[in-house]
Amino acid sequence: MDSATVKLRLDKVFQDIFDDPSLQITESTTASDIDAWDSLTHIDLIVQVEKEFKIKLSTGEVRGLKDVGDFMTLIAGKAK
């Protein structure tokens, strides 16, 4: 899956999870850039991403994510 498609669909997931239709993420976005993004909402985000892209993420893969760019790369590699 190309990165543009991943970004488009990931934007929507972030907007749903953080209940903010105007939220726009970039590759360098991290948890410290979004107020409500903490360890509790992080897993909600993971679950929603797994449903949206029909993929399965492991704890190790989640632990290794430093920013949204890493997330997009991971999703693009796993999603068909």
Add this chain to the structure above:
Amino acid sequence: MNFTSAGFMGFLAASGLLYAVVPRGWRCAVLVAASYLFYWLCSEWFAVLLLGATLLAFLAARSKSFHLTVVGLLIAVLVLFKSLPLVRISWAIPLGVSYYTFKLAGYLIDTHWGVIQPERRLMPFLAYTAFFPQIVGGPIQRAESFLPQVERADSVSLATACSGILRILLGFFKKFVIADNLGRIVDYIYGHLSSHPGAPVALGFYGYPLQMYADFSGLTDIAVGAGVLFGIRSPENFNAPFFAASPSEYWRRWHITLTLWMTDYVFTPLRMSSRNLGSLGLVLSLFVNMILIGLWHGFYWTFALFGVVHAIYLSVDALTQKARKRLYKSHPLADRITDWVGPVVTFHLVAVAFVFFRAGSIPTVRSFFAHLFDGLGSFSPAFRDLIDRPAHFFVVLAMALVVMEGADALRRRFWSRTAPIECPRWARWSVYSCTALAVLLTVSLLITSNQESSPFLYAIF
């Protein structure tokens, strides 16, 4: 060797000076030698355990099949030592066993997950686990943050050394002026619950969280300040926790490195395993995580209940978060009121949990809450013997708390700056001179004072 002793200050000065004068290639070896010498002076033959655990983890990191087995072994050894107080053998607990176990376990798990590559060089790895400023009570620094710094072995400028020394002196202030004095009141209150307390029990309710904060953040200040003298920037452990507007925010501001460690290696794996259970999975993960945090302090029911109480707070916080967010969106006034009321409510919730933490037994917890409003309005002669001139004492303590918060606020604003503040030479040298005088005064007081400071509360965990 107590962190607030003249002996420690002498040791720190000698090792810091040696680090500064040796060639860059020798600095890591100096750090390892100083750390193991410190450990030997404090804990003698347990230095062999520290070395053995470090070598085991260093070698195990090279083979994925050993990672989790060695993590299990390290945790089992930690649990064994934590169990010793149950059979009244508290004296046999190695110094810092929790902190270096967490460092090694986190390193192996991260290597297992591919987050970091195994460290190839032994000396930096030895420095990582034994680093003496951090071994007594943290902060729990990650390998990926520490190892590059010790390998670079940066020179430490006079300005940087001065900032480290000032940070250490702040820690001394918090410990001697605030923590130890609040501790005398808190100990008196908890020791006189069943009889007429002779002082407001509420002093213990409000005093203990403040004592704990001053004590533990003071320990962190000394650890972080000492680390700077060796070119190591340590992570922070506190970020104005009593200004948190909710229990979840409190845990992002209190003992930050432990919260992050537990989040990465306990909560997140549990939550990932239970993610298909929805809210039930979330609540179960929170309860397991917080009870483990409680029990890490000691295998007593009161510590477990401390964890349960916080798990209840966090569960309610998490389960009502979306509803509260919708309320604040439609009622901005409610949002603004929460900004003021939230920290007050959160502080009281935290203070309730701290009663379980401090009490030591369930009957004491019951007795404390039963007598919470006793003793208001007067001080007994016994209490007046404890603190001469109570009105004067509390005014000075209140001023010290304001100084502590002010200093912490300044620290949060300026500490993370990497560029030095531009000052004229006379201003810089004024600061250096005043710092030197403050150090001389502190050492003189330590040597001449008859009173020894009590051990840091978190050094025993």
